Amino acid sequence: MMKVEGDLLRLEGPLTMATAGALLDAGRRQVAAADRVIDLSAVSTADSAALALLFDWLRTARANGRRLTVRGLPEGLRSLAALYGAEALLPLEV
Numbered sequence: 095m096m097k098v099e100g101d102l103l104r105l106e107g108p109l110t111m112a113t114a115g116a117l118l119d120a121g122r123r124q125v126a127a128a129d130r131v132i133d134l135s136a137v138s139t140a141d142s143a144a145l146a147l148l149f150d151w152l153r154t155a156r157a158n159g160r161r162l163t164v165r166g167l168p169e170g171l172r173s174l175a176a177l178y179g180a181e182a183l184l185p186l187e188v
Contacts, residue, residue: 104133110144125155130160132163164184
């Protein structure tokens with residue numbers, strides 16, 4: 095599930111191959127419209143589809159001159175990104 099709260103997109107529950115596709119287009123519209131912070135702190139489970147979704151949204155944001163920041167990246171997803179050599183590509187909130 096995705097909730098929009100101002101510039102914040104809060105994702106909740108599982109973010110997996112079974113759920114990511116349903117969020118793709120709505121997220122694209124959101125990141126194309128304004129600078130956004132993607133909050134993943136309430137994501138219960140994530141797999142490689144979560145990374146694919148984030149990178150798709152990042153490309154969409156950049157193509158539309160928008161900034162995207164990721165907050166609350168779950169440790170398992172961070173490990174997966176590191177395994178793929180992609181952790182440095184994620185615009186993580188500091």
